[in-house]
Amino acid sequence: MESLLTDRLSTLSHPQRMAVFRLLMRRCPDALPAGEIAAVLDLKPSTASVYLSALTQTQLITQQRKGTQLLYSVNLATARDVVACLFFDCCRGRADLCPPSYSDLLNGLPKMTDKKFNVLFVCTGNSARSIFAETILRDMAGDRFTAYSAGTIHRSELNPLAVEMLQAKGHDVLSLRSKNVSEFQQDDAPQMDFVFTVCDQAANEECPTWPGQPISGHWGMPDPVKAEGTEAEKRLVFHQTYGALHNRLQSFTALSLDLLDRAALQKQVDDIGKLEQE
Template sequence: MHPCRVLFICTGNSARSILSEATLNRLGKGRFEAYSAGSHPTGRVNPHALNQLVSTGISTDNLSSKSWDRFVGDDTPPLDIVITVCDSAASEPCPVLFGDFVRSHWGLPDPAGVTGDSAAIAAAFEHAHALITYRILALLKLPVEAMSKVELQQALDHIGTITDDDAEHV
């Protein structure tokens, strides 16, 4: 079986989806293959996201802000899971992608929207990355290779509800 292919999408593909892609590729290496994209990509990865990844020892090589159009052609690898990471609680529009894969939503506040001094911005990126990491650790515990699409959907949706308070139990 090929590695489980996961696409993280949001609007700009500059922070949350990038953090998710890089973290899953690091922690799930060999078992998972992660990508990220945006419905309206900014065209550049947020430098604070890159700093956050570097500070935790995760490679930033080959990360780029790109359109989800890259993942809809016949020459693209088939996706197994698509996870939106936009913050619907903040009325941020979540992209919709169609295909034969399991979809889930792991809403996260956008750390790129935080204003203030550099310490406040760095803290927002650190917090977002910690929550992403908790959720990815929960994903890694799933026997995705043996789960039905319905079981996987339910498990992923549950992971998307993990908050800071739940994270210590992951």
């Protein structure tokens, strides 16, 4: 066991191998193709292949074939083993020696309390998908959730077709504005209970740790802003995106948050992210 732990730590000691591992951890439970991993981390395909092979050999990540593609995902069981070996062996399971966040895990994951929850939806531009999600949740369950949205790029504006779609669905759009994620990382920002990324690019980015350890989920879907074709065809794509987010948020708001512990809730959130787009 000690030799295996040493091999795994040695594998993760390489900055770029660690970058691959961290990317797959951020995208958990998604499985990513090698090409996307290489593109996100700006690696040559051959270099990415070497890193992926090393991580696979030490079982830190898993590999699966889908058609002609090889897909990679983080191996959570191994990641837990590494952490457990470090803290349970070195700290002997003493909560006073382990980091506070890990001490919580030792004592069991608490359930969400009965309160009004803050939810943040993040995408690249905060022009369509995250704006849809913010508005839908606000009007679907505003008594239980305070919805926010933000983008990771610094300059953006609401997409006219997105605004048109929301108005057509009967939503009030007067208070909507495009925001940057940095607005929600200030000391005086509301503390989030849930943070959802709704595009792959935002999920792939390495953002600062959110205070309070909110439940996070990746509900990625194609960007309707990039749709091509006639105006009618573009509007159809916006309609499909709206419908997919509406379905996911219906499932989310139906969860019994006061009855689920954080581990069970995280699984439910991940499962909702796998719902097919209309």
